[in-house]
Amino acid sequence: MGYTIAEKILLTHIDKPKSIKPADFIEVKVDLVLGNDITAPLAIEEFRRAGFKKIFDIKRIVLVADHFVPAKDMKSANQAKVLLDFAKEYRIKNYFGPGIGIEHALLPEEGLIFPGDLIVGADSHTCTYGALGAFSFGVGSTDLARAFVDGRCWLKVPSTFKFIYRGKISNLITAKDIILFTIGKIGVDGALGKVMEFCGPIIKGLSMDERFTLCNMAIEAGALTGIIEPDEISFDYIKQFKTKDLKLLNELRSDSDAYYEKIYEYDLSGLQPQVACPHSPANIKSVDKLKDIKIDQVFIGSCTNGRIHDLRIAARILKNRKIKKGLRLIVIPATRKVYLEALKEGLLDIFIKAGGIISPPTCGACLGGHMGVLAEGEVCLSTTNRNFIGRMGDPKSFVYLSSPLVAAASAITGRITHPQEFLK
Amino acid sequence: MILKGRVHKFWDNINTDDIIAARYLVTTNEKELGKHCMENISPSFVKEVKKGDIIVAGKNFGCGSSREHAPLAIKGCGISAVIAESFSIIFFRNAINIGLPFIELEDTSAISSKDILEINLDKGIIKNITKKDTYRIRPFPEFLKRIIKSKGLINYIKQRYHLYV
Numbered sequence: 001m002g003y004t005i006a007e008k009i010l011l012t013h014i015d016k017p018k019s020i021k022p023a024d025f026i027e028v029k030v031d032l033v034l035g036n037d038i039t040a041p042l043a044i045e046e047f048r049r050a051g052f053k054k055i056f057d058i059k060r061i062v063l064v065a066d067h068f069v070p071a072k073d074m075k076s077a078n079q080a081k082v083l084l085d086f087a088k089e090y091r092i093k094n095y096f097g098p099g100i101g102i103e104h105a106l107l108p109e110e111g112l113i114f115p116g117d118l119i120v121g122a123d124s125h126t127c128t129y130g131a132l133g134a135f136s137f138g139v140g141s142t143d144l145a146r147a148f149v150d151g152r153c154w155l156k157v158p159s160t161f162k163f164i165y166r167g168k169i170s171n172l173i174t175a176k177d178i179i180l181f182t183i184g185k186i187g188v189d190g191a192l193g194k195v196m197e198f199c200g201p202i203i204k205g206l207s208m209d210e211r212f213t214l215c216n217m218a219i220e221a222g223a224l225t226g227i228i229e230p231d232e233i234s235f236d237y238i239k240q241f242k243t244k245d246l247k248l249l250n251e252l253r254s255d256s257d258a259y260y261e262k263i264y265e266y267d268l269s270g271l272q273p274q275v276a277c278p279h280s281p282a283n284i285k286s287v288d289k290l291k292d293i294k295i296d297q298v299f300i301g302s303c304t305n306g307r308i309h310d311l312r313i314a315a316r317i318l319k320n321r322k323i324k325k326g327l328r329l330i331v332i333p334a335t336r337k338v339y340l341e342a343l344k345e346g347l348l349d350i351f352i353k354a355g356g357i358i359s360p361p362t363c364g365a366c367l368g369g370h371m372g373v374l375a376e377g378e379v380c381l382s383t384t385n386r387n388f389i390g391r392m393g394d395p396k397s398f399v400y401l402s403s404p405l406v407a408a409a410s411a412i413t414g415r416i417t418h419p420q421e422f423l424k
Numbered sequence: 425m426i427l428k429g430r431v432h433k434f435w436d437n438i439n440t441d442d443i444i445a446a447r448y449l450v451t452t453n454e455k456e457l458g459k460h461c462m463e464n465i466s467p468s469f470v471k472e473v474k475k476g477d478i479i480v481a482g483k484n485f486g487c488g489s490s491r492e493h494a495p496l497a498i499k500g501c502g503i504s505a506v507i508a509e510s511f512s513i514i515f516f517r518n519a520i521n522i523g524l525p526f527i528e529l530e531d532t533s534a535i536s537s538k539d540i541l542e543i544n545l546d547k548g549i550i551k552n553i554t555k556k557d558t559y560r561i562r563p564f565p566e567f568l569k570r571i572i573k574s575k576g577l578i579n580y581i582k583q584r585y586h587l588y589v
Contacts, residue, residue, distance in 0.1 A: 025567035075450035124490040140492035140518035189484035367446035390464035
């Protein structure tokens with residue numbers, strides 16, 4: 001029996017490589033350990049309380065202040081300071097302060113992620129890096145504290161579900177629609193603890209930015225992670241950074257006789273833009289079924305959909321148009337680099353002239369932190385990843401999730417709208 | 425270890441925003457977090473919890489974010505154990521790592537709110553005293569037992585590296 005790409009990466013990250021099989025408990029050696037201004041302070045506290053003094057490798061720790069920054073209040077200011085002080089004390093090179101970017105958009109952009117790497121991060125959307133053919137998964141703060149010490153993490157070897165996508169899709173269908181469609185089919189625990197391996201002709205045709213969106217939401221189906229075999233598109237992306245031996249990357253393929261616990265095959269021909277309705281990412285409807293839903297706020301951003309591709313497609317719709325009177329449009333570029341690029345390309349100009357509000361990079365609005373918190377009874381259409389009760393603010397507010405195309409179109413009309421009303 | 429308490433019953437897919445909303449993630453204090461446990465979905469929950477009470481839920485408990493503040497909030501409000509049909513992958517790790525007793529029980533539908541349960545973790549048995557019923561628990565795999573026995577991941581690591589600091 002052969003191995004899946006995920007199993008192959010695990011095999012290269014354990015002591016005395018031997019065979020592994022699903023449900024084995026292993027301890028993996030990690031290439032990179034990530035924490036943010038919410039999860040790392042708890043880890044740092046545990047690290048100090050336990051009396052640990054040394055970090056296994058300061059080059060392999062990444063700390064990103066991105067959730068509640070620039071600080072939204074005194075408490076979050078103190079948390080961000082814990083992060084900064086720790087980074088200074090241990091001379092952590094990869095410390096990224098407020099405004100530099102949202103971790104999962106930032107790390108690949110900084111060239112910190114390579115195919116075949118194993119990354120743990122104290123943030124559930126760490127699964128994003130599977131888009132580059134890395135094995136990455138979210139852990140808790142205690143895991144983070146432990147990984148600081150010895151660069152290791154315990155893991156129950158997951159089995160893999162394969163998702164194959166075929167068919168002819170319109171240019172109004174994005175990776176967001178594909179992942180929402182998938183979560184709608186299998187449910188929020190449809191891949192509980194599994195690896196979701198995404199493949200097929202449609203996936204091959206997705207740009208890197210779109211692949212990040214796809215893998216980002218694997219956690220929303222309960223998966224440990226999502227992964228895509230590296231190909232020319234991912235090679236092109238990583239070539240701009242240091243060069244690992246690209247030939248080795250060709251081995252990062254699932255074997256033809258690898259074991260898949262389940263295989264799902266979807267023909268996406270004729271798929272309409274998908275929207276997740278309150279209060280579950282699996283509560284999926286086609287956009288045309290929701291045209292009577294009025295909205296108070298549109299948010300375009302986050303580790304799911306705050307990359308340059310997302311802003312470009314949203315700007316295509318908003319160019320020379322105005323948003324509905326009384327509606328708030330909040331646009332948050334995911335990183336400083338995206339921000340600058342959007343500025344250069346005139347995208348921010350388009351958003352601002354349309355009536356939008358631009359914020360520096362932060363996770364803020366996605367989790368009801370700041371920069372777009374909802375009031376009681378308000379409805380938001382958001383390009384983020386979760387629409388749980390109270391996720392973006394008041395427990396009596398409502399969040400719908402969609403692609404940036406649907407979000408931009410809806411900002412103009414003030415109700416959930418098919419992008420075909422503005423783009424052909 | 426024997427845990428005895430009154431049940432607070434929840435449903436499937438209880439997520440980490442339900443358990444502790446992100447607006448409260450500005451502290452790492454267990455007791456402080458505990459004051460807001462389940463606030464978004466059950467504002468009266470914290471007032472009703474007595475020390476030692478037990479949360480019982482359906483499948484996929486703790487889905488969503490990786491915030492360890494969620495199991496901390498549960499501990500902080502006085503809950504002694506969580507029983508669910510399945511747990512999200514990250515909540516599962518966090519509960520093991522911080523030593524929050526949690527139990528996977530294939531079917532929790534027979535347990536209702538206000539039932540009194542007695543959990544015997546060593547024997548792997550849950551007694552429903554109210555309903556005069558008994559449920560069997562699947563034992564933890566050996567690897568996890570070692571972490572649980574050490575009372576959490578940090579102690580496990582300290583023992584492993586002989587760091588008695």
